Each structure stands twice: as structure tokens, then as C-alpha cells.
Amino acid sequence: MTSVPSTYALSSSFRASLLEIETQLARARQELSTGRHADVSLTAGAAVARDVHLGARLDQLNTIFETNKIVGARLDTTQIALSSLTSTAADVRATLLRALSDGGDRKAIVAQARLALASFTATLNQTIGGDYVFGGENLDAAPAADYFAAPPSANKLALDNAFLSAFGMTQSDPAAASISAPAMESFLSVEMSALFSPPNWAADWSQASDEPLLARISFFKTTSVSITANDPAFRELAMGYTALSDLSLDALSDDAGDAVIRTAAQHIDRALAGLTKLQAAAGGMQAEVESANRTMTVQQGLFLSQIASIEGVDPTEAATRVNGLMTQIEIAYTLTAKIQQLSLVKYL
């Protein structure tokens, strides 16, 4: 025997199923508009752990992209500075080589060297966002001391003292013409070289740290991303420029002057070789950052697609569901109305 539905069950079942369909419709609509499950944790369950984890990785990835931009800008500035130093040094070197063959205009050489030294200091003291590019870990102190500062700075005073104690006179003394070539050569290779040794360089010339900046450029790679002003190439360059600018080259005898020019040319040669290496090193860092960025772009896509596979809703499927549910609701409305009409009372 089939059971007769009770009047209460009939009406309440319609109400219950309508409510259920309407709840589903609200969810499907939300999913359609957001592209995500209406209640991710209910749908994904334990997979939420992976979802949260992936989201965190994605966040970090985006941060590293941002920090790589900072690192990249720093390296770009470094490259430009290095190439400007190289071209100035190459110009000075060309002048020196000409002077060695034809004696040249020593006053002009001194002037060019002084300009070069000033530009050297300015270049090393470049900042980006307030941080000194060549400072290594010392971001907030200008790495190179200005040789032409007034009152004279430590590097200028050190050279003056060395000159005075070696020759018993100052550089501007007219008697400088009497300094012999061997004496000058010995001064250059011993006393003056010592001024550009790492300890004296750190004391008088440079505030940079030997430690380069460290940065994380990808999840697993932390690398040094700066070149410090304490590199030998810069010391050589400074030595060459200083010898030309502040040993009263124009007052010296021809022989002693030639010795200064020769020695300076040697130092600048070594500096040029060093600068090329530094450019290669900075280029290597740039390449590393770029390759890290490329890898991370791939990872980013992977993470996004994995997150989407956990959280995401297929829009076509959601749209179909919305349509289906709406049809269902319409049918339910029609049926309810019809069944309500169906009562024996109407026919009695």
C-alpha cells in the first residue's frame, strides 16, 4: 500500500526544497561572479593547507620581484658608473701615451687628471634612493673622500706629509724641479704606493665596507649584489690620477715627470683591466637576477594555476549550474501553484 502524503508534508517539502535550491543558486551566482568557490574551505577541506601555503609562496615571489627591481636598479647604476670610469680612464691613458712619446703639455695633463679625479670621486659617490651604490654594506656613508675638499681631507694631507718627509719640501715648492727621476720613482713605488694600500685606503680614502651587499634574488639564491669602492681597480685608478694631479707634474724635471707619467700610466692600465673585470662581474649579477626573475615568472604561473585548481570554479560550469537552478526554481513555483489548486474542497 502506498502511503498517502499528508497535507503538511506536501507543503513543507516544497518549502524545504525551494529554500535549498535558492541557497544553491546564491552560491552559484557568487561563484560565477568571483570565479572562486563560495566557501573555499568547505569545498577544499584539507587542501586549504596547500592553498594557504601556495598563496604565501606567491606573496613572497611577488616581494622578491619587487626587491629584484631595487637590486636591478642598483646594478644598472653600477654598470653605467663603471663604463663612465672606464671611458675617462681610457682618455687619460691615451693622453699619457701621447705625452710619453712627445713630452706633451704637462699643464694640460694635470688639468685633465684633476678633472678625472673629481669625476672619479663623484662617480663612486653615486646614490640611488639615498643609498650609496659603491658603499658595500655601508649604505649611508659616501664611499670616496673628496681629494679637493677645503679644508683638505685626510687623503690630501697624507700625500702632502709623505711628499714633505720624502723630499723636504711641499709640492708647490719651485725647488721640486730638482727632484731626480730615481728619487721620484722610489717615492712613487714606496711611500706613495703605501698610501693606497688597503688599510690606508680604508682610513683616508674610502668609507665603503669590504663586504658587498647581500640580497635574496630567488627562493633559494642569496648572492652579493654590489661592487664596493674598496676594489683594487679603484685604488689603482685613484693612485694614477692623484700622482698626475698633485705631484706638481708641471714643475718637475722632464725625467722625473716622465717617471710620474709612466708610473701613472701603469696604474691606470691595471685599473682598466680591473674595471673590465668589475663590469663583467656586475653583468654576471645582472644576468643572475634576470634568470632568477625568469624562473620566478614560471613559478608564479605554476602557483597561480595550482591555487586556481584548489579555489577556482569553472565559469562555464557555474553558469550552467545557475541556469539549471533557475529552471528548477521555476518548475517548483509552477508545481506548487498547481498543487495548491488541487483540493477536493474546490469540487464540493
Next chain:
Amino acid sequence: MTLSLAGLIANESLGAVSAQTGIVSRNISGASVQGYSAKIPQLVTSDHGTPSIVGVARQADSALLKSLLAANAEQAGSTAVSDGLRRIEQFLNVALDGPSAVDSSASPAAAISNLSSALQAYSASPNDPIAADNALARAKDLAKSLNGASGMIQDVRQQADQSIQQSVAHVNDVLAKFERVNKDIVVGMAAKADVTDMLDERDRLLSELSTEIGIATVQRPSGDMVIYTDGGVTLFEMTPRAVSFQPTPSFAAATPGAGVQIDGVRVVGAPNSQLAARSGRLVGLAQLRDELAPRFQTQVDEVARGLVQAFSESDQTGSGAPTLPGLFTYDGATVSPGPGAITGLAARIIVNPTVDPAQGGDSSRLRDGGASSPGAPEYVYNATGASGFSDRLLQLVDALAAPQAFDAAAGLRLQDSVASFAADSMGWLAAQRQQVETKQTFQSAVVNQTSQALSNASGVNLDDQMSKMLALENSYQASAKLLAAVNAMYSTLFEAIRV
């Protein structure tokens, strides 16, 4: 057969029909009342053929009622659990909108990810005070998120405790009503009175009771009913048993909740006794208060401890000084805590005031070390004081992702990084919720189906009642016609006699 007997039968039949009509109209008026069962007149025919109503029965289905009671209890239990879990989850914002679950989330997992990003950004500009302040702000967010999560968990426990109290009061209330109805039924049945409406009421009370605690019933021949909990403890026999509960005024992580007792026997609440009830809202609430919420609390406590450890500062000079809490610390911290959960740590974790400029600290201690004991050279990582020192910051980012040991009581991986432990904890919560909501959806479908089946089996169908009404109308008409005929015959007789 005499004419007067025929008149008598017609008369009594009129009475029976109007009594039946009374029952039909009772049924019609109860048609849309939930739990009303259709009443059936019980007719007998006397020796001389007169019909009379000797009682009223009702359509009932005790098997279906039993399944409904069981389904009610299961559904109420899982609803209580899922409501609590949803509250925690909504607080942590996992279920809310946003491009990704972590983006818009206040969960510790998301806060850790934000802090890690901020530290990474700071490491690229170690000289930037804004980057330092940003990292500090994210660290404060993280501490706040842990404090908040812990507070929320305890709030959910507190609410569960209050709900248990309300639930117990409701049980006692229902049992008191039950006692009255039950007594009336016993008395009524002995007097052979119509007790059907009281039986309906008793069923309704049972259904109300079953949402609070799982029950089993036994009916005795006298009509008396005995109620046991599904764990086997007597809840009602002639008189209600005292259901008692001592609410806890305020909850902290280490506060245990009291159990519900019937006649001194613990039936709900940890630790589970052998006589523990197995279903019902009370059981769900106790499970939430004593198992799930404390488990999640242990997890956030472990996240907090993992953070204190990840950010702790070790001796840099080799002088054998102990490892101390750095960026994150808590009241009464002396050394960085080793493995082993510290109950309630999530509520106590703070950002070390030595790093917070607002409290006289210095945010650059994040970069340089020394947050643990300012001024002590042992804990300074940046020995040269270089402004571009990023080693420590990179170390901290690594520490968040480096594996460390976690307490088995948290029920998650024993070796994990604090970041992924926090993510796993969110996963655990979601999995619990998914499980219980799936159960709840199923149980409410069962409740719907069963109550419909029960309503079909015992309820009123209007059309059925209307057709009965038609038959009664006809029978009334016929009886009335008969009376008129008898009357006419008597009249004819008397006319004849007078003549």
C-alpha cells in the same frame, strides 16, 4: 424489530456521525500543525445494532519516530560543531572573498607570509627606516593575529559552555513538561479517556529533547514512558532525573570545562565516561569545547612558540650566553623556549618592546640584532654597524621557512617550518569543518526525509478527510431521513387510531 427501535438506532447513528464529524474537523484544523497525527474514531456496534464511538486512536509510527529522534540528535550535534568552527574560520577570514585565500585573511598563516615579505623587502633596502617600520608593523599584525585567534578560540569555548548551560536548562524544562504529560496519559488511559492529543504532545516533547541529547525510549503497557540517553543513563522514569551542569565563568587556554551530569553520572564532557551520551547538541558542544577548540588552540600556541624560536637571538661571540627571545617574546620569557607546547602562548605573544619605537625601542634591531637584550654585545649580529647589513634579515626570512620540532599534541607534522605549520593548521581547521558540515548536510537531509515520512504516515491528508466528511454527510442525511420516515409512520398510525 419495532418502529421505536428503528427510531432509536437512527438517533444513535446521528450521534455517532456527529461525533465522527467532530473528529474530522479536529483533523482538518490540525492538518498544518507539525507533529499532529490524524485521529481515527473507534466505532463499535452494540448488540441491538446501534453504532457508537468507544474511543479515539491516532495514526502513529513508532519506528519512524525513533529514526527521527536519532537523526535529530545527530544533526543537532554536528550543527553545534560546525557553527563553532565556522565562527573561528570566519574570524580568520579564510572563507571570505579575495583573489587568494591568504590575501584577505587575518589568519596567522597569512600574517607570517606578510611578515616574511616585509622582511624580504627590508633586506633589499636595509638602510630604509620605512622598510624597517613596515616589517615591524607586520610583526605586530602577526602577534595581534595570534592573540586574536587565541581569544576567538576561547570565546567559542565560552559560548559553547553557555550553550551547554542553556541546553541543560532546556532538557530539564522539557523533562518537567514530559512528566506532566506522561502522568496525564497514564491516568487517561486507565480511565479509557481520549489521550491522543497528549500522545502527540509527548512525541513532540521527545523530538525537542532529542535535539539536545540522543535518547532511547521504552513504553510500558500502562502507557508510561521511560527515557534513557543513548549512552544508557536513565533520564526519565516516572519522574525526571536531575540533569546538572556547572558553567565556567571565563575561559583561558588551560581552563577545562565542566561536564554534564545526570544523577551524578557524567554523561557529557571530557574525559568521556563509558556512559557518555553519543549524540545531540550537548555532545557536539562538548566536543567543540573540549576537543576541537583546544586542539586548534594548541596549534596556534605552537605557531607562537615556533615564531619566538625562529626569531630568537643566539650568542654571536662564543661566550656561551643563552639563546634569548628576539623580535617575538612573551611575559615572563627568560630563555627561548625549546620544543614542547606552552599552553596559551598565542594569547601572550608580543612584539618585543625593544624593537618598537613607540615603546622606546629601535626597529633597526631587527636588522642588527640585540632585540633580546639591548646593549649586550653577545647578541649583536651586525658587528661593524654597517647600514647595509642584510645577513640577519635574510637569516630571519630563512628561519621562517626552516624546519623545527613541533609538539605532537598539535596533531600536525612534527618537523615543519613555522610558516607551513601555520598553513597546515588552517588546513586542519578546514578539513574538520568540511567533515562536520558534510555530516550535517547529510543528517539534515535525513531529518527532512524522516519527518516527511513520519508526517505522511501519521499526519492528516485534507482530501482524505474531505471524502470522509462526504460519507458522513450522506450517512447523516440517511439517518435523518429515516427518523422523518419513522415519524411519518407514527403520525399515520395516530391518525388511524383517532379515526
